[in-house]
Amino acid sequence: MSVSRRHLLAGAGALGAGITFTGALDQLFVGHAAAAEVGGHSGYGPLVPDPAGLLDLPRGFSYQVLSREGEPLLSGEGPVPSNHDGMAAFLGRAGHTYLVRNHENRPRSRVRVPAIEGLTYDPAAEGGCTVLELDHTGRPVDERVGIAGTGVNCSGGPTPWNTWLTCEETEDKAGVNGYTKDHGFIFEVDPRDPHRSGAHPLTAMGRFQHEAVAVDPTTGVVYETEDAFAKPFGLYYRFLPNKPRGGPGSLRAGGELQAMRVPGVPDLSVVQEAGTSFDDVEWVPVPDPLAAQTPIRLQDFGPGGITHAQKLEGAYWGNGRSYFVSSFARTKDGSRATHFGQVWSYNPRSNRLTLEVVFGPDTDTQMPGESPDNIALSPNGGLMVCEDGGGDQYVYGVSRTGMVYPMARGRQNLGTPESPDYGEFAGVAFSPDGRTMYVNCYTPGTTFAVTGPWRG
Template identity: 75%
Template structure:
């Protein structure tokens, strides 16, 4: 998180820049330009989730309940998530569990689906019918570590990312960690528990796939100096389903000529032509973390706390762009400047990088104040941001005018009556038909399906 809630209320946060850039490629995005939300949030009598009038929720799953497969208990630390279409109108939800080695309910080990039995992270998969009734819930991959975010593929699988670089023998692990794993929510055994080692071993956060080329863009969430890199993976067999990524490929890191640290760029609209991609010397990081490796005399471009990543389709069927988020930067940590969040746009066909949105100190305390994290585009062209910080936790929407409105507020007090606390939101995603928003509360792990008059 970028700051405490108390600091945010004192300083405020505001968007600057071309917020409309975030909605590029959505044919119906203009419909969001005329409203700023769905009205005030109403207290939930059940004390779980506050929503606007006309909206309702269903609890799909809670940590500690039995998995319907009988494989064990629903794991804790619900994080990144995506929804995929199934047969006969069904929906497959694939959900991350950001578990480390101790302290929480781990993902049960299942034969054929477990990478490292000592690791407690992984994914579970839910199957829903057209009315959001749970038909099944099972382990999708186990024995992975710190599964924070990831991203969907054009062939309807989920890429789950380990946000750790721990090696075998560290924290009790029996295998190296820091990889991406592919998960098929409809048939987990088709993908198994195979690390996609060619995609690099580092503190992964999120990925986005170019649906034309099959290139996978990856963010590295490193908040300590030296900071993370922005990567692209060139699969040896593009767009071939699960086999394409397992077939290996080349990993490269982004170099912006003359810019070793993205945090120093503060002017929205700042544009850099001729972006370069440099081969990663050792993607396996056998002896040296990738961000510390020798990229030659011209170096490489770093950024603090790279997190969310998504693909924006081009207008009128044109080439698209990849957007990625720097959640914050702090000069005291070694960044070249301090900011409360940036959103960058990279246009592969132009080799152009543009800073499109900055979050920074100002006066409007109504804006989401705990730095941007994973960003979800809605089917109707909106933008959803999960809040992660101190104080009350919200899911915020943003329209094309940059107006921010609350969609949901967590009501599960995990503190005390005198010192209340609420778990962060994570994994916001929409059903394939756009009628349901799915979202996780990280603690206590709870998955909600929210329905109502979505525009």
């Protein structure tokens, strides 16, 4: 550990006013070109109002609406479901791209994911995934159900073998909310042939309020975040698969689920200084991964307990590390300290956990730099963050030097002209060739493809 725990715990809650973004950003951008400076500010310039009232972008950029909730799926299976959330892009044949998109539908959602034979886990559940196939020009040529009958599909993550792991952000059991089966699992979706993956819960990977995953391509280890809504908050997990070489369906062979313990740190929110690291991380076997009687975060992990964190959200793998996001922590909610957003990394080779980036308070109403949610590395020179805050909703870019700049702003007003309300962004991802940014508006469910003069 590079900072003493006494110093760390004594300083809990101390976050310098006016900080926008601090931390070891070079760690996030290794292998990526840095964004250039425009007019003294990082980014692509000011956002230009969209005459159509959908999406504001910098000059020179344009968007295409690929899909909107309620419109017919191109497959004819039913309408496009609502609540567009996590998403990833995969390379297909002949230059085609597959977009796998989560639908975070709860019971009584606006538009449910159609129940398709062979792809439905629980007919009473309304969430799932859809798959968009785009041709080499970016035009949608197919759109179909990838999995159905799952609940509250929030985020997930891609695997090295080009499938999507979709995560249920719920712990509801059979009999709750009308469900006929237990929920809280991860499911694998094959974008090229969803029927090959089916609708099988990966039970060994745990039953809890899943958020996102990141897979180590060398070992096949899967790192998982838990966005538990109430104290004690979620845990950070790793899953050691019985078939570490991976491949479609390999995770169904089971493995061991472990939770991260940082000795002497019961709550990651107490870590306030970017660059703080711990090299004594412990991984503790989860007593009951299926949480038959007790939620995992409440189970007995023995002497020393376990390390919790509020609002664990996005995750991704890069630079030989598993990165994960804590969107915020608030003492009023039960966290040990308050922060406005953190990005952590875990290096399995050195067994080191590091607080890479700290987001700052709302010092600038135009670019608040707080509450990071979905997060993705751009192959063209930056970090893209879907901010989950109040007011206007943005996709932000972050330069290597730590400057935050607006990349997109949602203009679909769900409120009134006097009291506007905008749906959050989610699922930011880039095409395999890096030339297109895909992003979802959660409500009303809309999937955009953004092209323009990306640098790098």
